[in-house]
Amino acid sequence: MLAEWGLAELAEVAELLVSEITTNALRGSRALGQPLPSPIHLWLRADRLGLVIMVWDANPQPPIRKEAGHDAVSGRGLKIVEALSSRWGWYKPHDMGGKCVWCEIQAESQPMQHSAVSGQPRSSPDSRWLWS
Numbered sequence: 403m404l405a406e407w408g409l410a411e412l413a414e415v416a417e418l419l420v421s422e423i424t425t426n427a428l429r430g431s432r433a434l435g436q437p438l439p440s441p442i443h444l445w446l447r448a449d450r451l452g453l454v455i456m457v458w459d460a461n462p463q464p465p466i467r468k469e470a471g472h473d474a475v476s477g478r479g480l481k482i483v484e485a486l487s488s489r490w491g492w493y494k495p496h497d498m499g500g501k502c503v504w505c506e507i508q509a510e511s512q513p514m515q516h517s518a519v520s521g522q523p524r525s526s527p528d529s530r531w532l533w534s
């Protein structure tokens with residue numbers, strides 16, 4: 403799909419980020435303890451400047467970036483997201499409950515700019531990614 407969008411160079415990083423964020427969403431959804439975990443939703447949106455990955459799950463608890471020790475086997479996922487994306491964040495959509503965790507990757511032709519708002523609670527992605 404990314405190749406079709408002319409963003410094949412982002413595929414490897416995108417796969418890793420989708421994997422980290424969807425794994426967290428599945429765990430978040432299971433943590434609600436319902437007999438059947440609720441579905442999660444994944445959206446990919448792209449323009450010529452880059453790609454945004456957005457994942458919704460029904461758990462309202464926010465993602466918490468941990469300071470993982472050197473030998474910790476867990477708690478690295480969001481650090482990877484922070485390192486490989488230009489921005490990431492989460493927000494509570496007003497019409498769905500739960501929360502949406504998102505991250506943005508810039509096309510290689512764009513200079514990598516880590517934004518200061520990264521990981522701030524309740525931050526929405528750039529308005530260009532949002533449905534009007």
Ligand SMILES: Nc1ncnc2c1ncn2[C@@H]1O[C@H](COP(=O)(O)OP(=O)(O)O)[C@@H](O)[C@H]1O
Pocket residue numbers: 422426427428429430431459461463464465466467468475476477478479480481503
């Ligand atoms: N979608 C989510 N729903 C609820 N909690 C989350 C979600 N994503 C992340 N978290 C919280 O943030 C913590 C850190 O996530 P992460 O860095 O991926 O480490 P890990 O998944 O190995 O615990 C998780 O342990 C969890 O408490």
Ligand SMILES: [Mg+2]
Pocket residue numbers: 422425426477478479480
């Ligand atoms: Mg994780």
